[in-house]
Amino acid sequence: MADLEGNLDAKDFGIGKVQENHGFPVKGASQLDFGMRHRLARIFGADGRTAMLAFDHGYFQGPTSGLERIDLNIVPLAEHVDALMATRGILRSVVPASSDNALVLRASGGPSILKELSNERIAMDMEDAVRIDAAGVAVQVFIGGEYETQSIQNLTTLVDAGLKAGIPVLGVTAVGKDMVRDSRYFGLATRIIAELGAQMVKTYYVEEGFADVTAGCPVPIIMAGGKKLPALDALTMAYKAIQSGAAGVDMGRNIFQRKDPLAMVQAVGSVVHAGLTPDQALQQYKDLSGGADD
Numbered sequence: 001m002a003d004l005e006g007n008l009d010a011k012d013f014g015i016g017k018v019q020e021n022h023g024f025p026v027k028g029a030s031q032l033d034f035g036m037r038h039r040l041a042r043i044f045g046a047d048g049r050t051a052m053l054a055f056d057h058g059y060f061q062g063p064t065s066g067l068e069r070i071d072l073n074i075v076p077l078a079e080h081v082d083a084l085m086a087t088r089g090i091l092r093s094v095v096p097a098s099s100d101n102a103l104v105l106r107a108s109g110g111p112s113i114l115k116e117l118s119n120e121r122i123a124m125d126m127e128d129a130v131r132i133d134a135a136g137v138a139v140q141v142f143i144g145g146e147y148e149t150q151s152i153q154n155l156t157t158l159v160d161a162g163l164k165a166g167i168p169v170l171g172v173t174a175v176g177k178d179m180v181r182d183s184r185y186f187g188l189a190t191r192i193i194a195e196l197g198a199q200m201v202k203t204y205y206v207e208e209g210f211a212d213v214t215a216g217c218p219v220p221i222i223m224a225g226g227k228k229l230p231a232l233d234a235l236t237m238a239y240k241a242i243q244s245g246a247a248g249v250d251m252g253r254n255i256f257q258r259k260d261p262l263a264m265v266q267a268v269g270s271v272v273h274a275g276l277t278p279d280q281a282l283q284q285y286k287d288l289s290g291g292a293d294d
């Protein structure tokens with residue numbers, strides 16, 4: 001193993017030089033099998049970007065604000081996003097099977113908010129992901145967390161199963177309470193997840209050095225939303241993440257906890273796919289919502 005004492009800080013990320021995609025719009029995916037590329041092409045548009053709606057929070061939080069009734073609050077938003085990220089329980093019981101969306105299935109779980117969250121295990125069989133027609137499966141990875149190695153093993157086990165089935169894996173950086181959220185941490189976590197085989201990585205935006213995080217990751221980075229912010233801040237974060245090389249967003253609370261989630265989901269989609277600036281997207285949110293001010 002490389003000697004940590006002689007380890008030099010990474011500094012040359014070749015910012016501005018885009019990784020060659022060899023004709024397939026998803027970063028790092030041109031050499032994957034047909035089925036996997038076909039699924040990735042459902043998650044990502046022809047522009048290589050995705051607007052994904054996350055509403056899997058119930059797998060450890062129960063019915064959080066905005067997700068009390070997924071049939072009423074979330075299903076009407078689905079037509080405005082490329083992909084839905086949810087548990088199999090919600091997909092089977094609530095999401096219409098006639099939905100056109102790519103489905104990214106929550107594949108890990110175990111502890112609730114009452115316990116140590118990093119103690120997750122794989123919570124489904126890849127065969128069931130095939131039955132559901134999932135376009136991808138998602139697993140938390142707790143780099144630096146108490147159960148780091150176990151969560152890495154969850155990832156690598158799913159990657160092996162996904163390669164057999166042709167289903168890509170989304171590795172999600174899960175940040176523990178005491179960890180510093182900076183580009184050095186996210187650069188470490190996202191690169192480990194990609195090196196160990198995930199075809200997509202979801203991580204949080206940071207103001208300083210996010211372009212280094214995306215450039216240092218050989219597969220697409222999808223920005224996680226986080227807690228609810230004022231609409232302009234959330235749209236700015238999405239915009240800056242994409243400008244810094246993210247391939248899209250996977251947002252939850254910043255959409256479904258809004259006064260008008262249907263308006264917000266469209267504004268977020270416009271930032272991702274139509275290149276609207278934060279101010280333009282905020283205007284779209286206000287226009288569509290009849291002047292919502294949150």
Ligand code: R5P
Pocket residue numbers: 054055056057085172224225226227250251252253254
């Ligand atoms: C996190 O544990 C889950 O993957 C959530 O789906 C996601 O990260 C939360 O979305 P948001 O932070 O945008 O509400």
